[in-house]
Amino acid sequence: MQVLQMRGPGELVLTTLPVPTPGPRDVLIRTLAATICTSDLHDLARNPFGIALPRVLGHEAAGVVAACGEEAREFAPGMRVAAHPVVPCGGCAECARGFGHLCARMGHLGNDRDGAFAEYFVQRADRVRRLPEQVPATVGALLEPVAVCLQAVARAGAVHGRDVLVAGDGPFGNIIARLAVGQGARRVIVAGREPFRLGRIPGVITVKSAPKASADVSILAVSSTQAAVSCLEALRPRGRLVVFSALPEAVALDLTSLHLREQEIVGACNDEERLDDALRCLSDPELALHEIVTHALPFARWTEAFALARDGHDRALKVAITFPETA
Numbered sequence: 162m163q164v165l166q167m168r169g170p171g172e173l174v175l176t177t178l179p180v181p182t183p184g185p186r187d188v189l190i191r192t193l194a195a196t197i198c199t200s201d202l203h204d205l206a207r208n209p210f211g212i213a214l215p216r217v218l219g220h221e222a223a224g225v226v227a228a229c230g231e232e233a234r235e236f237a238p239g240m241r242v243a244a245h246p247v248v249p250c251g252g253c254a255e256c257a258r259g260f261g262h263l264c265a266r267m268g269h270l271g272n273d274r275d276g277a278f279a280e281y282f283v284q285r286a287d288r289v290r291r292l293p294e295q296v297p298a299t300v301g302a303l304l305e306p307v308a309v310c311l312q313a314v315a316r317a318g319a320v321h322g323r324d325v326l327v328a329g330d331g332p333f334g335n336i337i338a339r340l341a342v343g344q345g346a347r348r349v350i351v352a353g354r355e356p357f358r359l360g361r362i363p364g365v366i367t368v369k370s371a372p373k374a375s376a377d378v379s380i381l382a383v384s385s386t387q388a389a390v391s392c393l394e395a396l397r398p399r400g401r402l403v404v405f406s407a408l409p410e411a412v413a414l415d416l417t418s419l420h421l422r423e424q425e426i427v428g429a430c431n432d433e434e435r436l437d438d439a440l441r442c443l444s445d446p447e448l449a450l451h452e453i454v455t456h457a458l459p460f461a462r463w464t465e466a467f468a469l470a471r472d473g474h475d476r477a478l479k480v481a482i483t484f485p486e487t488a
């Protein structure tokens with residue numbers, strides 16, 4: 162099978178590998194669509210998580226079941242499915258506490274095992290969901306991005322009737338803003354730089370920089386220390402900052418200001434089993450999440466797809482790589 166393998170910083174190579182064999186609890190999936198994530202671009206540029214190379218990247222994908230392990234009885238060849246990349250070990254202290262998404266021995270597609278920028282990939286069956294008929298594979302590939310955005314909103318506490326600031330106009334900021342609107346936030350303000358991207362989020366107020374003391378909740382959905390500071394300044398007393406994006410460096414904090422205003426800062430990383438909620442969101446016409454995927458390019462045009470995801474902020478949001486419908 163053809164795959165995109167990372168071999169070093171900035172080095173992504175089209176090569177051939179054997180089709181993987183599913184283990185007893187696994188599903189072998191013939192890829193139909195895999196979306197490019199900001200984290201793929203970061204991995205490729207400077208490998209911040211220290212992925213052991215060579216590695217097939219790609220962790221947001223949907224496809225057709227090609228084969229099942231003997232214990233993966235809920236699936237059968239031919240079913241259209243989407244995969245979540247995180248594989249909790251089930252045995253560590255965090256897994257035992259019910260925090261599989263914070264697992265100390267977490268497996269992750271495209272990180273410790275080969276991912277989905279490939280004609281086939283394998284995932285443990287409990288991390289796979291059947292796709293509703295009306296959800297195309299390019300949208301199904303958003304299962305995990307939507308699940309982690311649901312986590313970001315959940316970590317904010319109830320957003321219903323409250324003012325929410327989302328810092329960042331990328332695919333994650335866009336999805337988070339849509340979910341906050343869908344969950345009945347009073348006002349959703351999105352701060353970003355790209356008019357194209359800001360113009361693609363219905364039902365929100367868009368701004369270049371966050372107004373101070375304007376939000377009950379601020380959600381950091383851009384990897385910027387300046388944006389993190391703005392998010393804190395945007396909070397009202399008793400407000401809560403959700404740190405959804407990883408930051409490139411430490412941020413200096415005025416904890417006295419936090420004390421005086423009784424504010425909170427929480428993290429949001431991966432998601433607590435929100436696959437089924439995410440699946441419902443993918444087929445919710447109100448959320449219109451298909452609008453997140455602005456481009457779908459066939460696998461043969463993968464260099465163009467990566468360039469567009471990296472440099473095309475003025476014309477692209479999420480870029481999908483697609484594969485033939487039939488094997």
Ligand SMILES: [Zn+2]
Nearest residue numbers: 198199200221
């Ligand atoms: Zn991702």
Ligand SMILES: [Zn+2]
Nearest residue numbers: 250253256264
């Ligand atoms: Zn674990």
